[in-house]
Amino acid sequence: MKYYVGFDIGGTTIKHGVVDESGQIIVKSSIETPQERDLFITTLADLVKTYQLKYAIEAVGVCTPGIVQKDGYLLTAGAIKCMYGVNLKTELEKQINLSVTVENDANAAAIAEHWLGAAVGIDNYLCLVIGTGFGGGIVINGQIYRGAHGMAGEFGWSITQDIDLTKDLEEKSLNVTSAVVGGLCYQYSQSKIQVDPTFKPIKDARIIFEAAHNGETLAKIVLNKFYYSLATGILNLTANFDPEVILIGGGISANQEFNENLQAAVKDLETRHRSIHAVMDQAIAPVKSTKLLNDSGLIGAVYQIFHNKN
Template identity: 50%
Template sequence: MYVGIDIGGTQIKYGLVDETAQVFEKGAVDTPKEKEAFLTQVATIIQTYQDQHTDIEGVGISAPGVIQKDGMMTTAGAIRSLYGTNLKEEIEARTGLSAVIENDANAAAIAEKWVGNARDFDTYLCIVLGTGVGGGIVINGEVFRGARGMAGEFGWAIINELPEEGNVEFASLNLRSAVIGGLCRLYNEALKETQPEATPTWDAREIFQRYSENDPIAHKVVTRFYQDLAIGLMNLISQFDPEAILIGGGISANEQFIEGLQEAMNTLESRHESITFIKQYGWAPILPTKLKNDAGIIGAVYPLYKKSQKL
């Protein structure tokens, strides 16, 4: 049995995971922003399981940011107090258990290979849409991390229309095609221009509902959201030639979103002469992930399970 922990900017989700990837005794707590409070909270979760179960073999932790193979967190998403922290060493010292630390998008990609929609693929990409755009790259069944742990930071990619001055990241996937940083942010900005007193929304479901009701602001923003995301995905397919791209994050459960994205991709691909030609020989499909909210917990412990199978 393993402890799986999925760290988010808002909440820490956790559970026990067995060798069949079943998750038991799940829970969630708010994510502390200060380093010591955060480490104490995570250690408490693990120690509670240790007190209740004698067969805990290790801890797998999924976290945002650029994470080195040795557990050093170069960045940690919105949890800035963890920048430069070796989370593996900190957790092992507090619990006495072996720990592995994995980027959240990589964990989602690994989980889908273990028991999700990537079981039949060896080379694929996993895109997680949330506050930003995270990515996991799996090549020949192994996660590709790059020289510095930064591989898969697809959200940093610039897609089009650079601002005339200032931060060019406003033309990135993170700020154009993420759910919070892109869709919701752009909708609220557009809403404020015409309705300054309107209450902003950070729930994509509300925006898609207004889109379905032909609200002109929602229609314009969602249409552009689909187009920008489709551009990013077309670029990734051209660069990596994966067997498939899996889309994760809460939005992936929305059938309207998947259908709209596929329609946008079909439209753009039909206007790209080289892609139109090559598609007759095969082109990566866009699929939703299977595991949804448990993906981080399951993927985080997979390296521990895999190691145990080799012993």
């Protein structure tokens, strides 16, 4: 059996583990994402070296947010500002003497679902990764679509609300309305700070769900707005790409309450849109959770090792 180290890098945490050639995760864990470049790279290298003490590691697969070019150069890296303009493949290979493959996180999650998940046998679909930011993987005819510069799938940049020309336009983007940390948690924290300047911003959406369960009006309002903002983005993507299915990934995709409420919001908007409603039973893609859930990035990062050899 061959073993590989996979990294699923997020703006808040890095999931890491050992994955075998069949896509089975042997061991996994997570750490807080370092925010300094040298520490970031050294941390990944040290984790690989630790795994090598127990496993004969063949290669390393990494998935990360941002615009990832074919040679492993990170044009951007989502919320991880210290990694902008870094060739992660080259820098990490210097420290571990193993081959490293680097892929966009949403692309990795999307292709993992085609390998072992909810998109087996499906050739045209979208995979949305909703976490610190809002990323997407586009699969057309069974292949990841990257665009001219590797930027395809940056759905979080999309503006779906009325703009305010006195502010940064991204304040009205899906990253700030429909991501989990950068959207839901941000909106809730800002609303709390408005009446309580001592409130410390949160990054854990479970706090908001718990507050809503306990009857807090603000939590209920922010969650409802979050669902409808996300559903609006999904309807736009449905109309633009005509996928067979839209898969929702990221940690929140394992939350049953989230899935039920998002489904309800999507169906409500579909019913209220005259043209979409006319064909919703014949031509509108269903919205489903990724089968691999929070493991899709880790598995997809390793799958890219095999894919890039072909």
